[in-house]
Amino acid sequence: MEFFIQQVVAGLTSGAIYACVALGLVMIFVSTDHINFAQGEMAMFATYIAWALIDAGVPYWIAFGSTILIAFVGGLLIQRFILKPLENAPVLALVVCFIALLSIFNAMAGMIWSYTIKPFPSPFPALDLTGHGLVNVRQLGVVGVTLIMLGILTVFFRYTTLGLAMRAAAQNASSARLMGVRVSWMLALGWGLAAAIGATAGMLVAPLVFLDPNMMTGILVYGFAAALVGGIANPAGAVLGGFIVGVLENLVGSYVIGNELKLTFALAMVVGVLLFKPAGLFGRVIVKRV
């Protein structure tokens, strides 16, 4: 029983990270209608920036905040200079562009900071709360940060007119323009926010898996699974999807298929959801009269 609870808690912790990655994917999807395959590598790159800042003696939380800010500006610039010229390009061209970004960020990180793994500090102490190693502060911290981000995003999209304008721009760009919405800036903003969320996810992941240029590769697959399970257009669904994927993956891994097949399990979930419930478990099917 204790082993079981331990696995669930560990699953929730990794689930929180998948949720963060999924939130970044959802963010781009909601604001641009695209899936950003480079989301993981952008997060990894941002984490290296945080590492470099901390390594230079900047206190953790200041490095944390500035990294988020830098990532936001970086995401904005990527949209303005790389994606904007492709505004009218077919979807496949964009997919190729996202994959190019993925390898560029991966290679740049390797070139600048080398491929040797680096330890990354966590702001939360590994302090045991229950006395027999079940739940510690670090795990709670990761879950907490994820939930706070979800809260901020939900409020932003549901209750601010800027969030509304971003959703409208993604849904129907030409109609949004006719409402005076500066669509191309909304897209840039979406990219900035997604990059900032990704950076947060990266900084949460790094203490658990160590920092190296490939640290997000596997996690991105789980992030996809989480986003799809929860519904790709639904932030709250994505977070719940993250926790579901995290816990299931851990339980199935330790009781049924063994750790080696965990990633396969995540991919199977992606295929399963797309086959049987394409809108995701919590996604809203968009009803439309024709």
Added chain:
Amino acid sequence: MGAILEAKGVSAWYGLIQAVTEVDLQVEQGGVTALLGANGAGKTTTLRALCNMVRRSGTTTFDGVDISRRSTEDIVRMGVAHVPEGRGTFVALTVEENLKLAFHTRRDRAAAMRDMDLVFDYFPRLKERIRQQAGTLSGGEQQMLAIARALMLAPRLMLLDEPSFGLAPLIVQEIFRILRQINRDAKVSMLIVEQNAALALELADQVYLLETGSVVTSGPSDMVRNDEALRKAYLGY
């Protein structure tokens, strides 16, 4: 009075194909101008060219200001509301969100809230459906929503692209009655594109007849209404 909108020598293209050639037209301050013609005559393209939604040339002035090189968003923000062909509904947003989108560009929040009440006075049906996903509305309701969305921008000029398209005659009557009311009470000038010529002639005071991308004739709507040869040749009734 003078013109609120004036187009001079406006041409427009889709890729390499020229759809509109050297169109001159005017909308009087507080007036309603109708742009009539058969399918493919270039009516929609002309409207789009006025808002810079297609590649175009020529000059357009709105209230004396040259808007030929402004972006669509800027033109909208200046007070030109375009109700597009196909209604441009944000299907996944609720009716309320569709309308509140206007708050994004408006600084005067209190006045915008009042406009929302005003819009619901015009279209009580939308108020009943306020929390409903806009994609689930009927065609007529979506057309009402499109007009309501445009009104939320507190426009001085509305460009209406076939508001009667695909709707039942009773709904069309209702929509045109409300348009007349908006024109009279809210002093919104209008440029309306229509296939239903008889209906548009009733609402409009000026008419332009378009054929293969050029204006063939123009004048007061009474003139066109009373000229049987013209009506038969271009409007088919």
